[in-house]
Amino acid sequence: MKIKSLLLVICSSLLLTGCWDERLLKDAYLVYTMGMDKEGDEVAINIYVPPFDQFHTEGSSIYQVGRTIRDARYIANSKSAENIDYSKLQLIMMGEDLAKEDIYFYLDALYRNPHNNLSARLAVVEGKAGDLLHKPLATQKNTTEYFTGLIRSAEFVSLMPKMSLQYACTLLFDPGQDLYLPYLAFDEQTNRGEVSGIALFNDKKFTGTVLSQEQATLFNLINNKLGNVVRLTRKYKEKEEPETGNYMTIETTMGKAKIKIENNATLATTIKIQIKAVVTEYAPLVPDEKAMREVEEWWTKEIKKDAEELVGIMQEAKSDGFGIGRKVAAFHPQHWDEKTWKDKYAELPVIVEVDFKLIGTGLID
């Protein structure tokens, strides 16, 4: 009884005074997209808030320069009528210049705050993030929805695996694997943004090397991180009319890769790629046994060539996106040295083996 009355007193006093940590949704200025750029020695942030009523198609944005991310945010808050809230942050876009520095310094503020959304996506932007965000886009959606959607659809078509803030930080800490992020660019012709490839990181810094869209798909395949749809299109024949007739599109139903590392000082590495695919677009294909074998052989060579090229690029950039270092550390700890690993990696002998199987020709026989 005493306890109940005590409780009652506490409750009613609370109702009267209001509370310490109350954050009312109606006062929150929900940021969905944030761009970060370097502005001299300072950091510039662009924050985007989607519209709160039906009458506006475009939300509001704030641009602010500050010493640190938190500093810029703090100043931005003083410029806004509501309380700027980052708990619904969907996308963090980093300008190229900023990404070339140790990005953990910039992400730390987002990572540590308990209110923040750890499943926010990260992206590197060609040029400045602010510029891309301010470009007029040929789309019906508002800026924030558009860019988030862009990343989501890139995940769907296997251009880029899901890369959340949380996973990115794990990779940043792990010396055995490097971060990779989607690379956003602006397409002048269509007035739209696009995910033009994968930005490779060495340790915590952007290397400047970007994988093309075709390489990105292969990269994801070797990383065993494919999305829902995986399509590869290559030029199969040279002189057919019309030009489209030269190209063959396949859709893989199963694609996986294994990385094996020999247990000796050279750490010779073998990447075994296994693909089962269906031809979805190639008009001249006659589905007989011989033609199928030919196609298979051709694709095997093609993928092998591409994969070797891909590995070459990555070694040159000293970016270990496949996590070869992690495997060395886990299984051959005697050959693992955190400090010299990157130099060793660049010189690593890598052999690519491809096992390509055609299991169908789509709907048309």
Add this chain to the structure above:
Amino acid sequence: MDKDKRINQDKKIIEMVSIPELFKEVSFFLGNTQDFIKRDISVDEGEAFCMYIETLVDRERLEELLEWFQRSMWEVGEVATTSDFQIIKADSSINDIGLRIVKGEAVLWILNDNGWTGFSLICPLNRFRAIEEPKNEQVVRGSHAGFNESVLTNINQIRSKMRSKNLVVRYLTIGKETNSTCVLIYLDNIANQMVVEEYIMRVQAIDSDMAFSIGYIEEFIEDNSWSPFPQFLNTERPDRVAANLAEGRIALMMEGSPTALIGPVNFFAFYQSPDDYNGRFLVGTFYRLLRILSFVIAVFLPALYIAVIGFHFEILPDDLALPARRAVEGVPYRPIVEALLLELTIELIREAGIRLPNPIGQTIGIVGGLVIGDAVVNAGLISNLMIIVVALTAISSFVVPSVEMNTTVRILRFPFMLLASGFGFYGIAIGLMLLTIHLVKLESLRSPYLTPLAPFHISSLKDMFIRMPSWLQNKRPPGASPIDKKRQGDSRWWKNEREK
């Protein structure tokens, strides 16, 4: 006066010398009430007269009995005690006679050379409702009979449902002034004797002068009156009473109340409806789960909403955050004020609806629900999300098949709303813990309230959240600690037989 009465009530009939004197004494005992009537009758054996309270006696029946009495040749030994007649001992006191008269019996006295000979003619005036379906416990399938205000009719209804030699009825009288008859019913071979004793003890301990309704008694005999939870199951359905008796529980009924008070019960008994057993088991299970869910919604939904809107909106999925943000844009009040405003409106509509005749009640519902709801959103006072939440809560709280639990649930959500408005999820967690501890502590007739969960009984879970087919529930639930734990054997042996 008091002293006179005391002297008066101890006087024996034998001491009286004449009929007028007897009448005067009894009349005095009854406070000279004017509906106390004397009628002289002529019989061969001597002087005779009959006295009764005219407002308690069925006139026609009395005439029939008297006529039969006069016509038949009788001798004291011949007229045995029957349901219509009872012989009164000559050494009874005025007090005994008075009590008989107050109960509605007509007392017939014959004075001759042998002294007084007394009979009691039982012809009470019964004006009761017909048996109809209880309004607040309607079912779709199954019996539509309900109790009425006559305890005899009610026992008759139960007895005709279970014609068992083990069904025991015990009469108890409570209320120093009202002398109300209470009836305790249980199955002798199943109900735990200790629980029966406890129940009787508690009823007899009531030292109140009045007891009008069973709800009045309930407060005296429950384990914890401060608890918001009902510790006895109230029902007006004979089939529900019978089912509970068969599980070893005990029912208390009272003359004048159409309700049976069943104990010991557990929390989940309030969420069981006879409908569950009449339908298919999948359907029964589904609706039972739905009811438990309705409890959760009715108690916690407004609190959760307040906590989310006021503290933890990051918990909203990305696609919902924006619509929610749009909905609360421009609402002037804090969520708790918003919620209280709307909850109180709903309670007002409900309370107004009960007292009003049906057609007007509906109108009030529509005006209150639709008009106020729409207007309040348009005026920007309250967000439309809050309307959804409160409406859903209101509907959920009416799902409970028990009236008392329904009110409990509606009251319970207010402290949770306050806690949520103060401390968000933390407050809700604290409230939830207090509630859980309270439920674990609570007992109904000394048996734990949260029975199949705490203490945990795996076998009786079969009839708690889910309803397994009846032929699988071979054991009685342990809540009432029945003596005979086994309910039934294998009723479907033919199934295995055929497969062989």
Add this chain to the structure above:
Amino acid sequence: MNAKNEITGWQLFFIIVQTQIGIAILAMPTDISKVAKHDAWISMLLAGLLIQLVLLTYFFLLMKYPENTYFDMIEKCLGKFIGRTIAVLYLAYFMYVMVISLNGFEQVITSWIFEETPKWVVLLLYIIPAVYLARESVVILARFKMLISFLIPVLVFSLFWVYLSNPQYLYLFPIGGTGTDSIIKGVQPAIFALIGFEAFLFFGSYVKRDKAKNLKIASFGTLFVTVFYIFVIVTTQIFFYVDEMIIVPYPVLYIMKALEFTVVQRIDLIFLTIWMMIACSSFTSYLFLGANTLGRVFNQEKHTKMVYLIIIIVYGISFFPETETEVAEWTDLLMKISILFSIAIPFVILLISLFKKKNRKEQSA
């Protein structure tokens, strides 16, 4: 139905589980990983085995004096005065555990959801249900703990999500690579995380029927907790890289925060709510024990008033450590004295009791 003050073996099982799983579960993976790196789970396994040995001591003690409480045993072995003194020391120990527990709880709440709410409010709310429960008899306590235990599977299932999303099993390799030294050093924080197993000794005397069988059932309580903790450690380690885990104070909460669900975005807040109940339940065990011990010291039959007395003192003391470092210092001290109280003293008592028995035999012979 239970007779008064008697519990079954399963109820004791859950009392032990609920006493052990408290504040520690959130910070435990970090604390052990700081020392034992990615082999933290091995440390936990070793600690668990060690605790099982300690339980054996308890078991012998309880079986030797089946009618007595632990304090009765001490008095029988060491005489009334020393017995009293030791009881007072235990009382101080329980209160110290309560203070640490309150402070640990407050730190979690402050850093995770309530940054502004003052400590006194958070703690006041926290102790209300604890007092409400600790006033009751041991039977009610046992029933409540059994009921609350249904929440543990919820925690396990929500953690299973990690295995479906992006588990990095390689982070566990090479197994044992941290070196024996570190692993053994990690046993100490692991034992600290398992503190609460002494509940077996104190609550064991409430088991009255089939003592041997029921105590055996209950001794699986710590085993269950050990397995559960190993599961938690492994789950956090395949989610975070070790270096990252060290900077993340409450890895389990971080995991929950990073997981994406469609209905509820931030599962960690729900997890936190569930955890609060479990933590409070653990706190209540100590409050109950403390009140009973105090009741014993003052020769009081009913412990209800003692609960109020103790909670007021504990609530007062809990404001002494102000900064995080101070709390850490206090906690370090607890780590040492808990070994004294939960392992050393019972062991000595067992030895003395064995010796006494021998003595008596010699005398009689």
